[in-house]
Amino acid sequence: MSAVGRVKLQGIVKRHGNVTALHGVDLEIAPGEFFALLGPSGSGKTTTLRILAGLENANEGRVHVDGADVTDVEPGERDVAMVFQSYALYPHMTVYDNIAFPLRMVGTAKSAIDSAVREAAAKVRIDHLLARRPGQLSGGQQQRCALARAIVRKPRLFLLDEPLSNLDAKLRLETRVELRKLQRSLDVTTVYVTHDQEEAMTIADRMAIFMEGRIVQVGTPDEVYARPASVDVAGFIGNPPMNLLPGRIAADRLHIGDHMVALGRDLGAEREVTVGLRPAALRAGPTGLPAKIDLIEHLGDTKLVICRAGESMVKMRVDKAASFRDGDDIRIGFDPGEIHLFERQSGRRL
Amino acid sequence: MARSSDRPTRERRERRFALVLFLPAFLVLAIGTTVPLFYLLWASLWRIDLSMPWLSGFAGLENYAKMAADPRFWNSLGLTVIYTGSTVVFQVVIGLGLALLVLRIPRGQAALRIAAIMPIVLAPVVVGMFWRTLVLPPDYGLLDLVTQALGLGSHNWLGDPQLALVSVITIHTWQWTPFSFLVILASLAALPPDVFEAARIDRANAWRRFIHITLPMIRPAIAIIVIMRMMVALSAFAAIFAATGGGPGTATEILNLYAYRTSFTDLNLGYGAALAVVLLAITLLVSFLMFRLRRAA
Ligand SMILES: Nc1ncnc2c1ncn2[C@@H]1O[C@H](COP(=O)(O)OP(=O)(O)OP(=O)(O)O)[C@@H](O)[C@H]1O
Ligand SMILES: [Mg+2]
Numbered sequence: 059m060s061a062v063g064r065v066k067l068q069g070i071v072k073r074h075g076n077v078t079a080l081h082g083v084d085l086e087i088a089p090g091e092f093f094a095l096l097g098p099s100g101s102g103k104t105t106t107l108r109i110l111a112g113l114e115n116a117n118e119g120r121v122h123v124d125g126a127d128v129t130d131v132e133p134g135e136r137d138v139a140m141v142f143q144s145y146a147l148y149p150h151m152t153v154y155d156n157i158a159f160p161l162r163m164v165g166t167a168k169s170a171i172d173s174a175v176r177e178a179a180a181k182v183r184i185d186h187l188l189a190r191r192p193g194q195l196s197g198g199q200q201q202r203c204a205l206a207r208a209i210v211r212k213p214r215l216f217l218l219d220e221p222l223s224n225l226d227a228k229l230r231l232e233t234r235v236e237l238r239k240l241q242r243s244l245d246v247t248t249v250y251v252t253h254d255q256e257e258a259m260t261i262a263d264r265m266a267i268f269m270e271g272r273i274v275q276v277g278t279p280d281e282v283y284a285r286p287a288s289v290d291v292a293g294f295i296g297n298p299p300m301n302l303l304p305g306r307i308a309a310d311r312l313h314i315g316d317h318m319v320a321l322g323r324d325l326g327a328e329r330e331v332t333v334g335l336r337p338a339a340l341r342a343g344p345t346g347l348p349a350k351i352d353l354i355e356h357l358g359d360t361k362l363v364i365c366r367a368g369e370s371m372v373k374m375r376v377d378k379a380a381s382f383r384d385g386d387d388i389r390i391g392f393d394p395g396e397i398h399l400f401e402r403q404s405g406r407r408l
Numbered sequence: 409m410a411r412s413s414d415r416p417t418r419e420r421r422e423r424r425f426a427l428v429l430f431l432p433a434f435l436v437l438a439i440g441t442t443v444p445l446f447y448l449l450w451a452s453l454w455r456i457d458l459s460m461p462w463l464s465g466f467a468g469l470e471n472y473a474k475m476a477a478d479p480r481f482w483n484s485l486g487l488t489v490i491y492t493g494s495t496v497v498f499q500v501v502i503g504l505g506l507a508l509l510v511l512r513i514p515r516g517q518a519a520l521r522i523a524a525i526m527p528i529v530l531a532p533v534v535v536g537m538f539w540r541t542l543v544l545p546p547d548y549g550l551l552d553l554v555t556q557a558l559g560l561g562s563h564n565w566l567g568d569p570q571l572a573l574v575s576v577i578t579i580h581t582w583q584w585t586p587f588s589f590l591v592i593l594a595s596l597a598a599l600p601p602d603v604f605e606a607a608r609i610d611r612a613n614a615w616r617r618f619i620h621i622t623l624p625m626i627r628p629a630i631a632i633i634v635i636m637r638m639m640v641a642l643s644a645f646a647a648i649f650a651a652t653g654g655g656p657g658t659a660t661e662i663l664n665l666y667a668y669r670t671s672f673t674d675l676n677l678g679y680g681a682a683l684a685v686v687l688l689a690i691t692l693l694v695s696f697l698m699f700r701l702r703r704a705a
Contacts, residue, residue, distance in 0.1 A: 113608065134610070135611075142605070146602035148606075150625055163612045211610075
């Protein structure tokens with residue numbers, strides 16, 4: 059684990075006129091961590107990253123890197139490197155000059171620049187394209203060029219803003235793996251913005267989930283998947299995300315419509331809740347929640363059975379061999395241990 | 409078979425029709441520019457001096473040979489180079505400076521853009537008159553009022569030979585800098601902001617961002633401005649004519665004015681035509697070189 063690249067955001071508030079993009083964000087990232095900022099569009103991920111980079115000033119709050127307060131420090135002085143969603147390559151320079159630029163700006167010796175550029179280009183496998191200009195590269199090659207420009211200087215912090223979003227699905231999957239390997243080999247703290255929960259789940263050591271300018275949960279992908287902190291997170295994580303049904307609890311009993319489940323633990327006074335159930339945790343059986351099949355989606359090695367239970371839609375992931383037909387009446391069963399419960403009003407996990 | 413045999417005739421008919429459509433424009437162009445051009449070339453080979461008509465006759469290249477030994481020609485050629493070079497440089501440098509400044513002000517850019525158009529839409533002869541009668545006259549001109557108020561004294565801005573050249577260069581720069589300002593402002597505003605942010609993160613300070621990012625990215629716009637403004641400056645006439653008439657003496661007599669004065673004041677049409685041909689040749693050569701340079705870049 060590397061020793062540098064500890065990040066701490068404290069109470070960051072960012073306003074654009076009367077729009078508040080961030081309402082007090084607190085975050086700590088450990089050295090060497092691959093940290094994802096995940097959230098739906100407009101939730102403030104890019105804003106957080108830009109404040110971390112120093113490209114924007116926060117209205118309130120402090121930014122610390124390695125114990126030093128860098129809130130008012132220029133981006134160039136923060137020793138960070140960034141890959142923009144648009145890549146932001148210098149269009150009039152060759153790939154070589156693009157990668158060399160950060161080194162030239164700090165007055166590195168010519169021979170050292172040359173070997174560093176070639177090494178960085180080789181790492182992302184664009185060493186055969188050094189003489190081209192960005193306009194003559196494919197999207198994936200441009201992305202690699204931006205990556206090479208970021209790693210050439212060996213910064214203490216990598217900031218990546220949706221670097222894969224302009225690539226096609228296949229390349230995205232491949233690059234995701236390579237990016238992860240690259241980060242491991244360089245051992246640099248990396249902050250990675252994405253709105254794709256699957257991307258964040260597969261690539262990150264830990265992640266922060268943003269909703270409307272607030273961090274609603276921080277944790278490892280496993281923690282977030284196993285114990286989403288709120289209904290919003292539950293509805294965002296997983297593919298497809300968990301089913302959310304209205305329910306009511308009284309003592310150790312849960313009622314979903316007319317169906318009743320024994321929870322095995324006492325949750326106190328009677329109240330309204332939202333019940334979360336992962337599609338993969340459901341199975342059709344002799345007992346359970348009554349439902350009618352609307353549609354069956356074939357996903358290759360599994361099937362997604364979409365059915366209607368009372369007022370709600372429920373998705374159930376089943377084996378491809380399972381024989382269901384549209385219009386079948388079924389009963390959906392699940393273990394009490396697979397139930398996620400959220401307070402109806404606040405959306406908080408119980 | 410039937411189709412392939414009737415296609416050529418139809419094509420021919422269409423081509424003939426296109427020719428008919430094209431002909432009027434061609435004739436106007438020919439009568440308006442090509443014929444006078446050849447007449448000019450032809451006239452430059454003759455001795456046509458209306459003040460001494462008895463000397464008229466075919467002269468061959470005599471007019472061109474005479475130029476080599478004509479100090480007034482060399483003076484006017486030098487002035488043309490100075491006038492063109494300095495006005496183009498000033499227009500680009502001042503226009504760029506203004507555009508960089510204006511880009512920074514958050515409000516009122518639109519008003520400034522409209523104000524910038526004003527000098528451009530004025531006829532150059534009006535601009536020349538305006539400066540001669542309102543700005544530059546000693547004692548009551550605007551500029552003199554300012555210099556006197558600053559304790560720099562009164563100057564004969566158009567009467568003093570050295571000041572007169574500076575004045576006509578200033579007039580041209582004043583009228584046409586807004587053009588380069590507007591073009592550069594538009595291309596600056598179209599630059600992608602994220603590239604500059606990337607450069608900030610890559611530790612390029614403001615000056616280096618300007619040198620390494622801004623300038624190379626607006627280079628095409630600057631190249632076009634330089635080419636266009638050189639062509640215009642080489643053939644500048646009306647503003648100088650209205651402000652100084654080429655004087656005092658020959659202090660502001662650029663090649664274009666010398667050709668005019670030779671032809672229509674001295675009535676030496678043959679020599680005037682030869683001077684005009686030289687100016688034309690220089691203009692063509694410069695534009696050819698500029699376009700070559702631009703393509704090479
Ligand atoms: N310059 C600006 N002026 C006004 N509002 C802005 C500005 N920049 C961002 N915002 C607002 O701030 C909020 C957060 O924006 P941000 O770009 O951080 O979202 P994001 O999480 O990166 O979304 P996406 O996934 O779409 O990129 C949004 O509501 C956005 O409209
Ligand atoms: Mg964003």
